[in-house]
Amino acid sequence: MIKMGELILSDFFTTKSQANNFLAQLNAVTEKIFDLDFNLETSVRSQFGAKKTDRFISLVRENEIPPESGMALNNFLNHIKEVVSSLPVATIAFAIEPNEQILKNVSDWFILNLKKQVLIEPEIDHNLIAGTVVSYQGKRLDSSVKSVFEQTCANIFQNTPVK
Amino acid sequence: MLMIFLSVVIPTANLMILLFLIYRSWIVQKEKKILEEKGAELSKKEAKIDSDYHKIIDNSLSAERNILNDATKEASSILTNTQYVSSSLKDAVNKILLKMIQDAQQAAVASSNDIMTKHKSSLNQLSGKSLEDFQNITKQSELDTQKQMKEYRETLLFNLQKEIAEYKQQKVKESDKVVNQIVQNVAQKVLNKSISLEDQQKLIIDSLEKSLKEGVFD
Numbered sequence: 393m394i395k396m397g398e399l400i401l402s403d404f405f406t407t408k409s410q411a412n413n414f415l416a417q418l419n420a421v422t423e424k425i426f427d428l429d430f431n432l433e434t435s436v437r438s439q440f441g442a443k444k445t446d447r448f449i450s451l452v453r454e455n456e457i458p459p460e461s462g463m464a465l466n467n468f469l470n471h472i473k474e475v476v477s478s479l480p481v482a483t484i485a486f487a488i489e490p491n492e493q494i495l496k497n498v499s500d501w502f503i504l505n506l507k508k509q510v511l512i513e514p515e516i517d518h519n520l521i522a523g524t525v526v527s528y529q530g531k532r533l534d535s536s537v538k539s540v541f542e543q544t545c546a547n548i549f550q551n552t553p554v555k
Numbered sequence: 556m557l558m559i560f561l562s563v564v565i566p567t568a569n570l571m572i573l574l575f576l577i578y579r580s581w582i583v584q585k586e587k588k589i590l591e592e593k594g595a596e597l598s599k600k601e602a603k604i605d606s607d608y609h610k611i612i613d614n615s616l617s618a619e620r621n622i623l624n625d626a627t628k629e630a631s632s633i634l635t636n637t638q639y640v641s642s643s644l645k646d647a648v649n650k651i652l653l654k655m656i657q658d659a660q661q662a663a664v665a666s667s668n669d670i671m672t673k674h675k676s677s678l679n680q681l682s683g684k685s686l687e688d689f690q691n692i693t694k695q696s697e698l699d700t701q702k703q704m705k706e707y708r709e710t711l712l713f714n715l716q717k718e719i720a721e722y723k724q725q726k727v728k729e730s731d732k733v734v735n736q737i738v739q740n741v742a743q744k745v746l747n748k749s750i751s752l753e754d755q756q757k758l759i760i761d762s763l764e765k766s767l768k769e770g771v772f773d
Contacts, residue, residue: 482772486759487747487750487755487758488747488752488755493756494755494756497756497759497760498759498760498763501760501763505763505767505772506772518743518744518747519743519747521743521746521750522747522754522755522758522759523758523759523761523762524759524762524763524766526762526763526771528766528771528772531771532771533765533766533769533771535761535762535765535766535769537746537758541739541742541743542739545735545738545739549731549735
């Protein structure tokens, strides 16, 4: 029995595009589950690479899925696909190009504070100086340094008389 | 009996036929004579008619000749008279035309002299008036110019100076705006570059915290 919502997949992807790529890789594995010579580790390794393969095998074990059972594996992979497809998306504009570590930190922040994984759809706007502009399910907040800076500049220029 | 009858009747009949033939012959002779007399009479009449016809033709030809002669004489007379009239008329017309030309020349000379005299007089009057008008206009123009100059100094120049000052101020404002924008852009870029990666990460998390507090994720 698989419990919905317990799967945390931030080790495999943090952004929406990465999630789509993960789904494609998962489909490739699913297609071979019922082959006679199917081997989970080999098949996953060919799709995810060494590091993520270990994490994926651990995930299978953590959820007590017998790797030799094609049917059980197929159900588990389909469940993962459903979870991935239902993840919420937050569009976040960054002042710098976010590296993997920044994206992981943000993803972990969501898991820690919202108790669920949120896919990031990153945008880059160097004019923001620092901070972010977050858009989530129709709501938007500009908490970048740019807004503070613009207000400061406006005050300075307004107080400067025109000669 | 029959023979007797026949011997009597046949000669009688023959005699009667003979008598009839003699009678018919006599009648025919008589008619022939009448016809011959009528033919002679007709020949006479024909000869008479022929004679009359020739006589009439001769008379007609004679009359025709007479008429033609008369007509020729008359036409000749008319032509002679016409030539005379035409020559006379031509002379008369020539004389009249010559007279008209002479009269017209005289009238033209007189009219021309008259026009010249009048024109000269008019020109003299006009030049005198024009000079006077010109002096008046010049004087008025000078007055108008002085008036306009005064108005210009009092109103237009003042407004112009005011507009220039406003324009100058507007341009200075626009320049300030552009300069401010440039300064702001440069400062943003400089700040963006000068903030360390660690600080950037911290500000990202701070920003997420602020979004959480503002209820963006509710």
